[in-house]
Amino acid sequence: xxxxxxxxxxxHNTAVGARPQRQGLLRELRNYWPLYAMAMPGVLxxxxxxxxxxxxxVIAFKDYMIFKGLAESPWVGWKHxxxxxxxxxFARVFRNTLLIGLYNLVFVFPFPIVLALLxxxxxxxxxxxxxxxxxxxxxxxxxVIIAGIxxxxxxxxxxxxxxxxxxxxxxxxxxxxxxFFRSIVVLTSIWRDAGWGTIVLLAAIAGINPEVYESALVxxxxxxxxxxxxxxxxxxxxxxVLFLLQIxxxxxLSFEQIYNLLxxxxxxxxxxxxxxxxxxxxxxxxxxxxTAIGLFxxxxxxxxxxxxxxxxxxxxxxxxLF
Amino acid sequence: xxAMQASLGERLFRLGVILALGAFGFLMLxxxxxxxSTSFSxxxxxxxxxxxxxxxxxxxxxxxxxxxxxxxWRSFGLTVVVTVLGTTxxxxxxxxxxxxxxxxxxxxxxxxxxxxxxxxxxxxxxIPYFLTVRxxxxxxxxxxLIVPNxxxxxxxxxxxxxxxxxxxxxxxxxxxxxxxxxxxLFHLVLPISKAVLATLGIFYAVMLWNQFMHPLMFIDNQxxxxxxxxxxxxxxxxxxTLASGFEGSVPYNNATLKAATVIFATVPILxxxxxxxxxxxxxxxxxxxx
Numbered sequence: 001x002x003x004x005x006x007x008x009x010x011x012h013n014t015a016v017g018a019r020p021q022r023q024g025l026l027r028e029l030r031n032y033w034p035l036y037a038m039a040m041p042g043v044l045x046x047x048x049x050x051x052x053x054x055x056x057x058v059i060a061f062k063d064y065m066i067f068k069g070l071a072e073s074p075w076v077g078w079k080h081x082x083x084x085x086x087x088x089x090f091a092r093v094f095r096n097t098l099l100i101g102l103y104n105l106v107f108v109f110p111f112p113i114v115l116a117l118l119x120x121x122x123x124x125x126x127x128x129x130x131x132x133x134x135x136x137x138x139x140x141x142x143x144v145i146i147a148g149i150x151x152x153x154x155x156x157x158x159x160x161x162x163x164x165x166x167x168x169x170x171x172x173x174x175x176x177x178x179x180f181f182r183s184i185v186v187l188t189s190i191w192r193d194a195g196w197g198t199i200v201l202l203a204a205i206a207g208i209n210p211e212v213y214e215s216a217l218v219x220x221x222x223x224x225x226x227x228x229x230x231x232x233x234x235x236x237x238x239x240x241v242l243f244l245l246q247i248x249x250x251x252x253l254s255f256e257q258i259y260n261l262l263x264x265x266x267x268x269x270x271x272x273x274x275x276x277x278x279x280x281x282x283x284x285x286x287x288x289x290x291t292a293i294g295l296f297x298x299x300x301x302x303x304x305x306x307x308x309x310x311x312x313x314x315x316x317x318x319x320x321l322f
Numbered sequence: 323x324x325a326m327q328a329s330l331g332e333r334l335f336r337l338g339v340i341l342a343l344g345a346f347g348f349l350m351l352x353x354x355x356x357x358x359s360t361s362f363s364x365x366x367x368x369x370x371x372x373x374x375x376x377x378x379x380x381x382x383x384x385x386x387x388x389x390x391x392x393x394x395w396r397s398f399g400l401t402v403v404v405t406v407l408g409t410t411x412x413x414x415x416x417x418x419x420x421x422x423x424x425x426x427x428x429x430x431x432x433x434x435x436x437x438x439x440x441x442x443x444x445x446x447x448x449i450p451y452f453l454t455v456r457x458x459x460x461x462x463x464x465x466x467l468i469v470p471n472x473x474x475x476x477x478x479x480x481x482x483x484x485x486x487x488x489x490x491x492x493x494x495x496x497x498x499x500x501x502x503x504x505x506x507l508f509h510l511v512l513p514i515s516k517a518v519l520a521t522l523g524i525f526y527a528v529m530l531w532n533q534f535m536h537p538l539m540f541i542d543n544q545x546x547x548x549x550x551x552x553x554x555x556x557x558x559x560x561x562x563t564l565a566s567g568f569e570g571s572v573p574y575n576n577a578t579l580k581a582a583t584v585i586f587a588t589v590p591i592l593x594x595x596x597x598x599x600x601x602x603x604x605x606x607x608x609x610x611x612x
Binding site: 028032034035036038039041042043045046048049050051052053054055056057059060115118119121122123127131133134135136137138140141142143144145147148149150151152153155157158159161162165191195222223224248249252255256259260274277278281282287290291293294295297298301302305 | 336340342347350351353354356360370371421422425428430438441445447448451452455473507532533535538539550577583584595599
C-alpha cells in the first residue's frame with residue numbers, strides 16, 4: 001500500500017514517461033480500493049508489532065540509552081555479541097537452553113506421532129472419543145495453571161510423594177531439586193500438548209487412501225506391519241512440516257512454561273535464554289546486550305529452518321515448508 | 323495356520339493399545355483430580371498426605387475463602403472483558419486482512435503473504451518489541467492486553483486458505499448484482515464462514531484468556547492484572563500472606579487455597595470445552611501453511 005502511494009507520487013513527478021504505469025495504478029485503485037482499505041489495518045499491525053521491532057534490533061549494535069533515543073545512541077559494532085560469549089552466565093544459560101531444546105526434540109516431538117498411530121488402532125469410536133476428550137483438555141490450560149497443578153502434585157504432601165511413602169521411600173522435593181527440572185519440563189510439555197498434537201497427524205492418517213491398506217492386507221501384511229510400512233511413511237510429509245516448524249524454535253523454548261516452573265533452587269539448570277533475557281533485559285533494563293542475545297537466537301532459528309528445509313527438499317519432492 | 327497366529331498376535335496388540343492409551347489417559351487426569359480433591363479437603367488430611375483422587379473430610383472452606391477475594395474477581399471480570407472484546411476485534415481484523423489476501427485480482431496478495439510468513443520463521447527479539455510497545459504508549463494500559471494480540475500469522479493463513487476455497491460463483495453473482503467488496507464480505511462471505519470463524523474465535527479466545535507473558539511484561543498496575551497474572555501472584559505467595567491466622571486454627575491452608583484458586587481459573591475453560599471440541603478439531607486441520 002505504502003509502495004503504491006509512493007509509486008504514484010513519483011510517477012506524478014516524472015510526467016510523460018510513466019504515464020501508462022500511472023494509469024494502471026489509478027485504475028487499480030479505482031477498482032480495488034476496498035481491498036486495499038480492508039488489508040490496511042492488518043498491514044499496519046504487522047508493520048508496527050512485527051517489523052518495527054525487527055528494525056529496532058539494530059540496538060544490538062548500539063549502546064541504547066533511553067534518554068538519548070535510538071538515533072543518538074552510539075554504534076558499538078559487535079561489542080554486545082562478543083560480550084555475551086565471554087560472559088560466564090551465558091555459557092550456563094546457553095547450555096540449559098540447548099539441553100532442554102534437545103530434550104524437546106527427542107522426547108516431546110515424537111510423542112504425538114506415537115499417540116496418533118496408537119489412536120488409529122482403536123476400533124471403538126466411543127472409546128476413542130472419550131480418550132481424545134481427556135487428551136486434549138490440558139492444552140487449554142495456561143502455563144500458570146499447569147505449573148500450579150504440577151507444584152501441587154509434586155509437593156511434599158502431593159500424590160507422588162504420598163505414593164513413595166506408601167512403598168516406604170523418603171519424600172523428595174521434586175520442584176526444588178535441579179536433577180528433576182528437565183524431566184518435569186518434558187513431562188509437562190507432553191501432558192499439555194501431546195494430545196493436541198495428534199489432531200493434525202490423525203487428519204493426515206485419515207487422508208490415506210483405504211485401498212493402500214486393502215492391497216497390503218491381500219499381500220498378508222498385519223496391522224503392525226501396516227503401521228510401519230504404510231501409515232508412518234505416508235504421514236512423513238506432515239511430520240516433516242511439523243519438524244520444520246519446531247526446529248525454528250529450537251532455542252526459543254516456551255518462556256511461560258519455564259518461568260512458571262522455575263524456583264530459585266532450580267536456576268542452575270532451568271534458567272534459559274528467554275528467562276535470562278526477561279530478567280536482565282526487561283527487569284534490569286539492559287536493552288542492547290539482551291537484544292543481541294535475542295537476535296542471535298532468531299538467526300540460529302532461521303538457519304536451522306532454512307537448512308533443514310533444503311535438506312527436506314532434497315529428501316523428497318514437494319517436501320519442506322516453502 | 324500362520325493366519326491364525328497373526329490374528330492372535332494382533333488381538334493382543336490391539337488389547338495392549340486399548341489398555342496403554344486408557345492408562346495414559348487416566349494418568350493425565352490424575353493431577354487434575356488430585357487438585358480438585360485437594361481444594362475440597364481439610365488441610366489436615368492434605369498435610370497428612372491422605373488426599374488422592376477424592377476429597378477427604380469434605381469442606382468448602384477453601385472455596386468460601388477464595389471467592390471472597392475481590393482482587394481475584396476483578397481480574398476475572400477484566401479477563402472476561404478482554405477475551406470477549408478481544409476475540410471480536412481479532413476476528414474482524416483477521417477477516418478484513420484475509421479476504422483481500424484470498425483474492426486473485428488483488429495484486430499485493432502475494433507480497434502480503436510473504437510478509438506474514440516471514441514473521442513466522444524469523445522471530446523478532448523480544449526487547450525491541452517491548453520497547454516498541456512501550457513507545458506507542460501501551461505500557462500499563464488496558465489495551466495492551468488486546469491490541470498486540472489482534473492478529474496471528476497462523477490464524478490469518480488459515481482464514482485466507484478457507485476463503486480461497488469458497489465457491490467462486492457465489493461471490494461473482496453477488497458482484498454482478500452490484501455488491502461491493504465490503505458488502506460481499508460482510509453479507510455473503512462471513513455468514514457462510516461460520517465454521518472457520520468459530521474455530522479461530524476459539525483459538526483467539528484461549529490465547530487471550532491464557533495470556534501471561536504480555537501482561538507480565540507490560541502490566542504493572544494491580545488493577546489491570548488479568549487472571550493469569552493474579553493467579554501467578556497467588557501461586558508464588560507464601561503461607562503468611564495467604565492463610566493469615568495460625569496454621570491449624572483455620573479450615574484451610576496454603577495448599578488447599580492454591581488448589582481452589584487453580585480450579586477456579588480452570589472452571590470457565592472446562593465449562594466451555596464441550597462446545598469447543600466440535601470446532602477445534604476441524605480448525606486445527608485447516609491450517610496448511612502452503
